[in-house]
Amino acid sequence: MTRSVFCKKYQQEMEGLARPPYPGPRGQEVFDNVSRQAWEEWLQHQTRLINEKHLNMMDADARKYLAEQMDKFFSGDDYDKAEGYVPEKS
Template identity: 55%
Template sequence: MANTVFCKKYQKEMEALDRAPLPGAKGKEILTSVSKQAWQEWQLLQTMMINEKQLNLMQPASRQYVLEQMDKFFNNEETDKLAGYVSPDDITEL
């Protein structure tokens, strides 16, 4: 049976990550409080943010921005909007 974790994004027990996705204390925090599903969703949003905002993760300010957005995402706070992005939930059929 897969390990589970109480996911702070979804507020319920869900499948846990197999290993810490980041080094250090932040990675341990994510491992113990974020589900595999929430992490996968964050990775998709993170990729869109990096591409849309043309972030260079070699720059400390860009890395800090991504970490701030990640914390907002997992805490169910509003993250920065991406220009031109329409959520599939917002699309209505004609």
């Protein structure tokens, strides 16, 4: 059985994650308030940001930047896009 959450990105009840994506309060906050669909979209966007901006995940500033972008992504604020990304045509 799937669990539902009120997704803060889409502002509606949607399927939630099966477990918190990482430990601690931040992971629990994502688990409680972000849908599986929004999380998967974030992971794809995060990968594009890391690749396009050549982020080193060993760098604390890069991790802080991604955390800020994740908050903006889920809250509907204006977030950074990967400059070279062109979506595939379906």
